[in-house]
Amino acid sequence: KKEAAAVLHKFYAKWNKAYSHVIKGLKEIEPDLLVFYNYPKQIRASIYSTNMIESFNNVIKRKAKPKAEFPTEQSLDAFIGIQAMSYNDRYFNRIHKCFGQVQDTLESYFD
Template identity: 85%
Template sequence: KAHFQRCLVHVMRNICAKVRVDDRGKIMNEFKQVHQQTNKEEATAVLHDFYTKWGKVYSHVIRSLKDIEPDLLVFYNYPKQIRASIYSTNMIESFNNVIKRKAKPKAEFPK
């Protein structure tokens, strides 16, 4: 089965929207550890520790993360040199916006 990469930045934003303000800093710092690991096994271990720690308080968040877990760590299948540019789709989205803006016809002298 093929998996596509979920943008971890967007996943983090979604988590922020679903947790208490007092817990956001702690949760985000711990979730950031997932993409900072050296390999997929370490990242999976960190992610499961995250589930264990926050599962009782934020079961709905953990449940949704477990549903997309296969798609969260796809970037570990690629060489370390390019992981930083693909764990987030921000670069791709930015590039697509530039293309849209340039491709949109502009009428400088309307009739």
């Protein structure tokens, strides 16, 4: 985490003059940018990746396509909610890549 923070601060120094507004925004959220370093190394890639979200979005798109359009916003909300519950039920017992190896460590975070 210290090395990542050092690289980030070098980035700030290099680009602050040209992109001061962007660097200011990054500095404001810096604690959140590096939070995944608090977790075991085995699962970091899964935490900062968007693969699981993209997969779920593709399921929603594929199932919504035959419907063409929804009469109200509430019907769309209900449809997405049902798809989310179905997706969760289908993958409830699945352990994502490397999470099984660090399950005890993760559980200790919530004790």
